[in-house]
Amino acid sequence: xSSIITVSGLHKHFSVPKRRAGLWGTLKALARxxxxxxxxxxxxxFTIQPGELVGYLGPNxxxxxxxxxxxxxxxxPSEGEVWVNGQVPWRERERYVASIGAVFGxxxxxxxxxxxxxxxxxxxxxxxxPAARFRDNLxxxxxLLDMDSFLDTPVRSLSLGQxxxxxxxxxxxxxxxxxxxDEPTIGLDVVAKERIRQFxxxxxxEHGTTVLLTTHDLSDVEKLCNRVxxxxxxxxxxxxxxxxxxxxxxxxxxxxxxxxxEYPAVDVEGAAxxxxxxxxxxxxFARQEITASALIGRLSARYRIQDLAVRxxxxxxxxxxxYEEKLLESP
Amino acid sequence: MAKHLRxxxxxxxxxxxxxxxxxxxxxxxxxxxxVLTMVGFGSLAMIFQRFxxxxxxxxxxxxxxxxxxxxxxxxMDMLFSGFDPQHFGQQVRRGSLDQLLLRPLPITxxxxxxxxxxxxxxxxxxxALILLxxxxxxxxxxSVGKLLYLPIVLxxxxxxxxxxxxxxxxxxxxxxESVEVTNIFTYGGSxxxxxxxxxYDEWIRRFFTFVIPAIFLNYYPALYFLDKPDPFDLPxxxxxxxxxxxxxxxxxxxxxWDVGLRHYQSTGS
Ligand SMILES: Nc1ncnc2c1ncn2[C@@H]1O[C@H](COP(=O)(O)OP(=O)(O)OP(=O)(O)O)[C@@H](O)[C@H]1O
Ligand SMILES: [Mg+2]
Numbered sequence: 001x002s003s004i005i006t007v008s009g010l011h012k013h014f015s016v017p018k019r020r021a022g023l024w025g026t027l028k029a030l031a032r033x034x035x036x037x038x039x040x041x042x043x044x045x046f047t048i049q050p051g052e053l054v055g056y057l058g059p060n061x062x063x064x065x066x067x068x069x070x071x072x073x074x075x076x077p078s079e080g081e082v083w084v085n086g087q088v089p090w091r092e093r094e095r096y097v098a099s100i101g102a103v104f105g106x107x108x109x110x111x112x113x114x115x116x117x118x119x120x121x122x123x124x125x126x127x128x129x130p131a132a133r134f135r136d137n138l139x140x141x142x143x144l145l146d147m148d149s150f151l152d153t154p155v156r157s158l159s160l161g162q163x164x165x166x167x168x169x170x171x172x173x174x175x176x177x178x179x180x181x182d183e184p185t186i187g188l189d190v191v192a193k194e195r196i197r198q199f200x201x202x203x204x205x206e207h208g209t210t211v212l213l214t215t216h217d218l219s220d221v222e223k224l225c226n227r228v229x230x231x232x233x234x235x236x237x238x239x240x241x242x243x244x245x246x247x248x249x250x251x252x253x254x255x256x257x258x259x260x261x262e263y264p265a266v267d268v269e270g271a272a273x274x275x276x277x278x279x280x281x282x283x284x285f286a287r288q289e290i291t292a293s294a295l296i297g298r299l300s301a302r303y304r305i306q307d308l309a310v311r312x313x314x315x316x317x318x319x320x321x322x323y324e325e326k327l328l329e330s331p
Numbered sequence: 332m333a334k335h336l337r338x339x340x341x342x343x344x345x346x347x348x349x350x351x352x353x354x355x356x357x358x359x360x361x362x363x364x365x366v367l368t369m370v371g372f373g374s375l376a377m378i379f380q381r382f383x384x385x386x387x388x389x390x391x392x393x394x395x396x397x398x399x400x401x402x403x404x405x406x407m408d409m410l411f412s413g414f415d416p417q418h419f420g421q422q423v424r425r426g427s428l429d430q431l432l433l434r435p436l437p438i439t440x441x442x443x444x445x446x447x448x449x450x451x452x453x454x455x456x457x458x459a460l461i462l463l464x465x466x467x468x469x470x471x472x473x474s475v476g477k478l479l480y481l482p483i484v485l486x487x488x489x490x491x492x493x494x495x496x497x498x499x500x501x502x503x504x505x506x507x508e509s510v511e512v513t514n515i516f517t518y519g520g521s522x523x524x525x526x527x528x529x530x531y532d533e534w535i536r537r538f539f540t541f542v543i544p545a546i547f548l549n550y551y552p553a554l555y556f557l558d559k560p561d562p563f564d565l566p567x568x569x570x571x572x573x574x575x576x577x578x579x580x581x582x583x584x585x586x587x588w589d590v591g592l593r594h595y596q597s598t599g600s
Contacts, residue, residue: 014598069599074429076596090596098435109430113349125341126434128334 003047003083004178004210005071010080012041012066012234040066041077042234050177053204053211055225057218059323063234064214065104068182071212072102085177098127101171101209102180106187108163109170110155116166117151120173127174134173141169144199161192168196172203179203181213185220197223218316232323242315250318252284254311255295260304268298279306335440342444350449361453368401368457371525386530388559391468396553397525398462403488404521405454407496410489412446416499416514420507428595438592439585442500471556480571484552487577491548492521494580501584501591504600516543524549529562544580547572 015035019025041063048054058064069075070082073089073096082089087096103109110119124134142148145165150158158166164184171179184200185193201224203209215221221228221242228245230238238245255271259279266273270290271283285295292310299305350357375397379390388396412418419442422428431441471477499513520543528536528550539545547569554561555570 066599069429072433074432074596075599076593078597093432094435094437097433102433104426104429107426107430109433111345113352114345118345122341122345125338126436 002049004050004052004085005046005048005212006081006083007047007067007071008045008081010041010044010067010070010082011039011078012063012070012075013078014038014040039234041070043080044231044234044236045080046229046236046239048210048212050210051204051208052227053200053225054213055221055228056212056214056231057221057228057319058214058231062231064231065182066234067231068102068104068180068212068214072100072180073097098174099176100178100180101174101176103164103167103171103182103184105183106160108155108167110163110166112156113154115152115154116147116158119155119166120170123170123173129174133175137173137175138169141172141199144202145169146195161188164188164192164196165199168199172207172209175207177210179209179211179213181211183214183216185215185217193217193219200224218319222315230319230322237322246313246315246318247287249322250287250313251321252286253292253313255283255285255292256309256311257281257283257299257305258307260306263303266303268295268302270298271295335437338436339440339444342441343447346444346447347449350447357450360450364405364450364453365457368454368461371522372397372461386527388527389469391465392553392557392559393465393526394461395465395469395471395557396527396549398458398460398465399485399488399553400521400525400549401458402455402462403458403485404492405451405458406485407489407492409448409451409455411443411493411496412448412451413442413444414493414496414500415446416496416503416510416517418446419500420503420510423503423595423600424507432596439588469557472558477556480552481556484548484573487573488548489577490581491545491577492517494577494582494584495520495543497581497584497588501588504591504595520545527553544576547576 015037017033018036044063044067056064056067066075070077071084071089073093076090084096085099087099089096110116111122114122120138123129124131129137142151145168147162147165147169150162150166153162155163155166168184179200181200185196188196197220200211200213204211204224211224213220213224225242227239227241229236230245254274257266257280259266259281262279266276266281268283271285273281274284275282283295285292296308372394375393376390378385379393384390385393408415422445427445428438431438431445434441495513495517499510499517502509502513520539523531523535523539524545528539528546531539536546540547551561551565551570552573553559555567561567561569
């Protein structure tokens with residue numbers, strides 16, 4: 001077995017007291033609380049191989065963070081097994097967390113009042129990182145993340161993007177074999193997002209670090225992940241490569257044509273007209289039925305064409321469709 | 332172990348640096364704490380103007396007790412600030428505890444190192460002064476035994492109060508509403524411990540004997556130091572239970588704390 005992460009039959013159920021209205025309700029709830037069970041993670045199994053960069057997707061409340069918390073040992077599952085790098089995360093916590101890096105969304109691991117560089121030095125001592133190793137890693141990461149301008153700034157004064165970079169650096173100084181990221185690009189501008197993506201990519205390809213990340217930004221997924229897992233309501237709906245996902249659920253491609261002159265009818269077999277605006281006509285066609293070039297051939301045989309463009313279905317729209325139309329209803 | 336101690340000192344160092352950045356605020360705070368203690372003691376002195384003594388204890392003798400408790404509670408409040416239930420409850424709700432769980436260090440050490448309120452020095456110094464005053468005013472017949480036992484009693488008191496803080500912090504894993512109640516026991520308790528226990532009603536004394544065994548940490552040791560007779564006729568060795576009760580409370584509290592942590596890791600709140 002070569003998987004670095006093995007998750008089988010993972011469950012996490014939370015009991016939340018039911019809220020009741022009014023003073024009487026509050027008193028009753030205190031005396032005999034009625035509990036509702038939230039099945040945040042409801043039977044998930046998967047494996048991840050060393051060196052993979054996997055995106056963990058799902059709508060709000062799907063159970064992504066809860067899963068990550070179990071994988072990092074913060075939470076103990078209600079049921080099921082987790083093996084990460086040969087260890088059970090929540091047993092021997094100290095030994096385990098020394099081998100992983102984790103950044104949870106908007107929360108910082110750094111010391112509020114300390115300049116970034118001193119926070120990092122403190123981590124050197126906490127993780128017992130040999131001095132030479134620390135120096136090398138810091139030099140490398142500060143260049144890649146362009147951290148020079150804010151290394152001496154106290155963490156509390158950092159911008160969101162700077163803080164995220166500092167946190168990423170902090171999570172990797174001890175050369176973890178695994179990196180868990182919960183929404184690493186949340187709230188950042190396009191440039192900052194791009195830099196962070198490049199960094200994650202670098203760490204994955206150069207250091208061989210296995211990465212599992214959650215995100216709501218599908219550009220992250222598109223640019224980074226060789227594999228995605230989609231969950232909803234605590235269940236795994238899809239696991240596989242992005243091309244595979246698009247093939248199955250990507251829906252139709254579109255061909256936008258600007259005709260050279262007005263035609264009364266612009267029908268063509270194999271495609272349907274979905275929009276018509278003067279000389280511009282938009283067709284939709286299924287990739288299983290006809291290729292783009294065949295369609296263009298048919299059209300140009302009949303009409304004079306000025307310009308055209310093929311539009312691929314967007315990942316974003318596709319995934320939204322999967323959530324909304326419940327295309328991946330679990331059995 | 333040595334590594335942990337070094338890291339603890341480093342973490343505390345971070346806290347100190349942060350606080351010393353705001354020197355004026357620090358001085359004002361320390362001053363305020365000191366003034367508050369003084370006011371507390373001043374009102375006590377006023378009572379003495381009227382009544383001469385408090386249940387047979389002179390002002391100096393009460394000062395001895397008062398100083399002991401103030402000094403220890405201040406020291407504890409400085410060292411165990413990370414466990415201050417109010418503060419800790421907030422940390423849990425904010426999810427800061429998760430950040431501690433992600434680091435390869437014992438949680439207890441990290442919580443201790445997560446806050447260190449230097450300005451409690453005001454209360455500590457004040458407590459020490461009152462204790463000294465008490466010693467001077469109530470001619471303690473010093474012996475080697477007493478000299479050795481005084482620091483032990485002070486450390487026991489610190490552990491005891493620390494244990495109460497740890498228990499209070501643990502409760503916040505279940506309910507943050509508990510903080511107010513916990514404060515009654517810690518702050519209120521320490522206040523009541525500053526006075527000789529025999530002036531209270533019997534039920535209060537019982538409470539401080541059987542529920543929160545504070546009487547073994549302040550009153551009985553004080554009887555020994557001040558050579559006062561025990562109005563309740565317990566064996567004289569009762570005065571020496573302080574370390575057992577003090578350190579025992581802390582050890583027990585840390586066990587309960589572990590249970591709380593496990594609860595946290597299963598509920599995430
Ligand atoms: N500690 C907790 N106690 C009770 N319920 C919880 C707890 N943590 C999470 N939940 C519930 O579990 C479900 C899954 O939450 P989770 O945070 O894992 O979702 P998510 O996929 O990360 O969502 P988002 O995209 O919004 O971050 C939600 O219904 C949430 O309310
Ligand atoms: Mg989340």
